[in-house]
Amino acid sequence: MTTPTTEADPNRAAGHDAAPKTPPAEPAPPDSFTQQFLQNLWAANTVTVTALAVVLALIVGAVLIVVSDEDVLATFGYFFARPGDALSAGSALVGSAYANLFKGAIVDPAAVADWIGGDGGWQAVFAPISETLTYATPLVFTGLSVALAFRAGLFNIGAQGQAIIGVILAALAGFLLPLPPVLHLLVAVVAGAIGGAIWGFLPGLLKARTGAHEVINTIMLNYIATYFLTWIIFQEGVHDPDRTDAISRPVEATAQLPLLFGSGLRAHAGILLAVAAVWGVAWLLNRSTFGFELRAVGANPDAARTAGVSVTTTYVLVMAVAGALAGLGGANMVLGSTASQLTPLVVAQIGFDGILVALLGRTRPWGVLLAALLFGALRAGGNQMQSVVGISLELVTVLQALIVIFIAAPALVKAIFQLRAARAARLQTNLAKGW
Amino acid sequence: MEPGEIHALLGENGAGKSTLMNVLYGLLQPDAGEILIDGAPTKIRSPRGAIRAGIGMVHQHFMLVPVFTVVENIMLGAERVRGGLLGLLDQRRARAEIVEVSQRYGLQVDPDAVVEDLPVGVQQRVEIVKALTRDVELLILDEPTAVLTPQETDELLDVMRSLKAVGKSIVFITHKLGEVKAIADRITVIRRGRTVGTASPDASREELAAMMVGRNVSLTVRKGPARPGEPVLEVSGLVVEDDRQCRVVDGVDLTVRAGEILGIAGVQGNGQTELVEAIMGLRPALAGTVTLAGRRIDGQSPKKVLRAGVGYIPEDRSVDGLVKEFTVAENLVLDTYDLPPYASRLALRPAAIAQAAAARIAEYDVRTPSADAPVGTLSGGNQQKVIVARELSRPLKLLVAAQPTRGVDVGSIEFIHDRIVQERDAGTAVLLVSSELDEVIGLADRVAVMYRGRIIAVISPDTPYEEIGLLMAGCSVDGDGAETADARGSEESA
Numbered sequence: 012m013t014t015p016t017t018e019a020d021p022n023r024a025a026g027h028d029a030a031p032k033t034p035p036a037e038p039a040p041p042d043s044f045t046q047q048f049l050q051n052l053w054a055a056n057t058v059t060v061t062a063l064a065v066v067l068a069l070i071v072g073a074v075l076i077v078v079s080d081e082d083v084l085a086t087f088g089y090f091f092a093r094p095g096d097a098l099s100a101g102s103a104l105v106g107s108a109y110a111n112l113f114k115g116a117i118v119d120p121a122a123v124a125d126w127i128g129g130d131g132g133w134q135a136v137f138a139p140i141s142e143t144l145t146y147a148t149p150l151v152f153t154g155l156s157v158a159l160a161f162r163a164g165l166f167n168i169g170a171q172g173q174a175i176i177g178v179i180l181a182a183l184a185g186f187l188l189p190l191p192p193v194l195h196l197l198v199a200v201v202a203g204a205i206g207g208a209i210w211g212f213l214p215g216l217l218k219a220r221t222g223a224h225e226v227i228n229t230i231m232l233n234y235i236a237t238y239f240l241t242w243i244i245f246q247e248g249v250h251d252p253d254r255t256d257a258i259s260r261p262v263e264a265t266a267q268l269p270l271l272f273g274s275g276l277r278a279h280a281g282i283l284l285a286v287a288a289v290w291g292v293a294w295l296l297n298r299s300t301f302g303f304e305l306r307a308v309g310a311n312p313d314a315a316r317t318a319g320v321s322v323t324t325t326y327v328l329v330m331a332v333a334g335a336l337a338g339l340g341g342a343n344m345v346l347g348s349t350a351s352q353l354t355p356l357v358v359a360q361i362g363f364d365g366i367l368v369a370l371l372g373r374t375r376p377w378g379v380l381l382a383a384l385l386f387g388a389l390r391a392g393g394n395q396m397q398s399v400v401g402i403s404l405e406l407v408t409v410l411q412a413l414i415v416i417f418i419a420a421p422a423l424v425k426a427i428f429q430l431r432a433a434r435a436a437r438l439q440t441n442l443a444k445g446w
Numbered sequence: 447m448e449p450g451e452i453h454a455l456l457g458e459n460g461a462g463k464s465t466l467m468n469v470l471y472g473l474l475q476p477d478a479g480e481i482l483i484d485g486a487p488t489k490i491r492s493p494r495g496a497i498r499a500g501i502g503m504v505h506q507h508f509m510l511v512p513v514f515t516v517v518e519n520i521m522l523g524a525e526r527v528r529g530g531l532l533g534l535l536d537q538r539r540a541r542a543e544i545v546e547v548s549q550r551y552g553l554q555v556d557p558d559a560v561v562e563d564l565p566v567g568v569q570q571r572v573e574i575v576k577a578l579t580r581d582v583e584l585l586i587l588d589e590p591t592a593v594l595t596p597q598e599t600d601e602l603l604d605v606m607r608s609l610k611a612v613g614k615s616i617v618f619i620t621h622k623l624g625e626v627k628a629i630a631d632r633i634t635v636i637r638r639g640r641t642v643g644t645a646s647p648d649a650s651r652e653e654l655a656a657m658m659v660g661r662n663v664s665l666t667v668r669k670g671p672a673r674p675g676e677p678v679l680e681v682s683g684l685v686v687e688d689d690r691q692c693r694v695v696d697g698v699d700l701t702v703r704a705g706e707i708l709g710i711a712g713v714q715g716n717g718q719t720e721l722v723e724a725i726m727g728l729r730p731a732l733a734g735t736v737t738l739a740g741r742r743i744d745g746q747s748p749k750k751v752l753r754a755g756v757g758y759i760p761e762d763r764s765v766d767g768l769v770k771e772f773t774v775a776e777n778l779v780l781d782t783y784d785l786p787p788y789a790s791r792l793a794l795r796p797a798a799i800a801q802a803a804a805a806r807i808a809e810y811d812v813r814t815p816s817a818d819a820p821v822g823t824l825s826g827g828n829q830q831k832v833i834v835a836r837e838l839s840r841p842l843k844l845l846v847a848a849q850p851t852r853g854v855d856v857g858s859i860e861f862i863h864d865r866i867v868q869e870r871d872a873g874t875a876v877l878l879v880s881s882e883l884d885e886v887i888g889l890a891d892r893v894a895v896m897y898r899g900r901i902i903a904v905i906s907p908d909t910p911y912e913e914i915g916l917l918m919a920g921c922s923v924d925g926d927g928a929e930t931a932d933a934r935g936s937e938e939s940a
Contacts, residue, residue: 299792300784307780310771317728317758317766318781319749 057373063424064417065385072410073105076402080104108400115395116143116388134275139391141271141278145348147387149174149358151285152340153365154372154379155292156211160225160333161374162296163325164309169214169229170337171362172236173207177338179240180206182345182353185262187248195265200284200342207338208331210236215330219323225330233362241355251352259353268347277348284343286380288336293376295332305329337362367415386411449583450613452606454620454630456658462639463619467586470617471503472496494523502577503586508569512562516555517541520576547578552608566715567598574605585609586617591625594713596883596915603629623651658856669867672891675704676739678875679725679844684734684744686717686724694720696899697734700877702844707866707876709890709907713918714881717899719761722848722879726758727751739843752781757837761848761879763826767833770822774814775803777821778836802839810835811861827858834862838869845869848879863889883914 077083083104086097125131153170160167181203214228244257251260268279296302307315308325316322344358372378393407417424457463468474472490480487490496510519521540544557553571591599633645635657679702686695694717702708723729727748736744743751760766768777779788787798803817812831851859870876880886887907895903895917903917
């Protein structure tokens, strides 16, 4: 057999043995749009898994509600004698709990009826939404912070500490600097971002220079930030001279974020800032050269380095930006309507909740926004559930945890609902593995 | 398979050889069909089941725990225990078994050596001993010679012959025709997941190659004579350490001229990887200089080196060359994403990136469902073409190609070789590093042989194969066994 050394055109020649390598791209028989839609819906895509995770969490939550209520539990004592009692008592309790969760988070039909009937103001109608937005706003920032770092392959557990340093600098700027209205607010917000950026920059630098793991360092910096906050509240010029407990002077009115719907509702301009941040982070990730570097470093640092990207610089920058976002979240806690004074718990758990929000939002900026809204809604609705039905607010925290567990274990959700495997599922498994 | 037979499984990369063997070894489950052992259909559900059925496997990438000793590695999965419920490891008994097996088959291994300290050839021996201590009747060797020197390969072939003599059967997976002809009793050729035929070892290389790829392929590279110009890359006295602080590049001097291909031949692990990484700015040089067209580039960042006009095809495309989650289009601008027209200031310009991607996919014949498909979904050859397209589509003074065709199907190899020659003819200096001697000889205009961190000879590619093989093993040409001094003097031979 002879070897043909005179193949007509090398380019073409190389082509045809590669051809069979590509899987035969035969288009499947065209389904109707509805069919495709349903198939897609029932395949394990991210939206479906997330929605089902929420449903599962609510079901488990319902069991917890029933089990933790003594009266209802008592009816289960004679379940076999009169099962109707137990079932009706149980379902009534769960029903009213979740109804109030909804009323507190989205809208209360009674308030709407009152408004139409002329008995109540429009503000009562929008109060639940306003509460949801208020709770969601800082979570958007901390969620973005964790998500952005995660896309660069970094696990930022330090959003809490970054938010704390952010809230300190924002508050200090808010009551120490005598500035005119608009400028004052601007300076305070930027101070919060800078504070967070510094607290993110540190572990970034340590990672880049020494390889110290950011998880350890951000956790440690959280402790330092927490106790620094307690310390600084008692310093002269910061501490409220009229009080003996740990509380600082209030932020001047000139540095406060304006309320969106007048004095009756708590929603403030922070949510606008948050949406702008979501858009900004989305642009940064997908449309900027820095985002390209960030994603390349996150997906394959070796290839990024080989292609000329400075992995260390990227780490430092990403952590600084992530810190700035968390710092903005902290600033919201004292410049918005939640509080105007520093207390040891002023930022609550927004940094840690941010990790959950980022995970629930699949580390996508707009996903983070939706996840933060869901968490905000649960928190706002939980308040109403507690005050009206008497179910403790902690149940909401349990629900949040359950949702995230079901998200982090997509295989569980898929097994329960017998979902078809879909390509989107890969991301979730990766996410679960990465954490 | 007959007892005492060496059966070669021949096929291109991606033909399904390894998949088939992974099914045999219980790592994968068949969707259809059955496996007959001694005439009885057998279901092999796990590697443990495979071993019980008498099948052992030596993987292409060794399955050894680097920090364990040889004994510990061989015991792993079949630990000898004593002390009843306490389950204490009986290292002494295991050690005795290993010594016995290695003596019986003439496989020398030090049972107490730590695996990561052993040369690759010995690690492979450990894998074989591991399989033999499990009393297997059928041994699968998956591309065993890919990492061996010609001499080590000969030793392996001897071991295979002695195993055959005691009645063990061997499945020998490879795509190297020479070895197949040297040792196999029967050859099965696989293409695209199907058996395309069996052949006897007397079949000619060309016949076998044609069966493998389904058409006649040219085994030689088409190229005209080189017209070398000015020196482009000059490396002098370069010293580089690897990650374990060993001096793996120990005073290398090299000159690559415009319009020529300098091939570095050598067994893997003789400092080629680190040499290339040092040139690219990916690894610091302890001493020596690297100049590109007269300008020092040592100590520069990888970005500066790339921007100075160096193209780089890294040896491990999935680790260093591509971001698998990124799209084909994104990978095509992986090192130019921040330059116009792909970016203006801080913003990417997706339209320009898409346009460039479409052009390159067409020009380099990248088989992809679309420019937006993740590059990880492409076949190895097409992934490599993405890298080649990316690197060759910017103006280059020097192309550094490390293992440019590793794990690539024959058709793509031909294509990539042609493009490298074209680049040479356009006046680019090319530094080629390959552990495939055939590739170096076929492609290079001059061959530098690297051994233990030094260039020990610079020779013409027409030098007889055996001579180069000896040089690669560190022996001088006249065969007196003394190591040739570094071949600074032989630079004139160019």
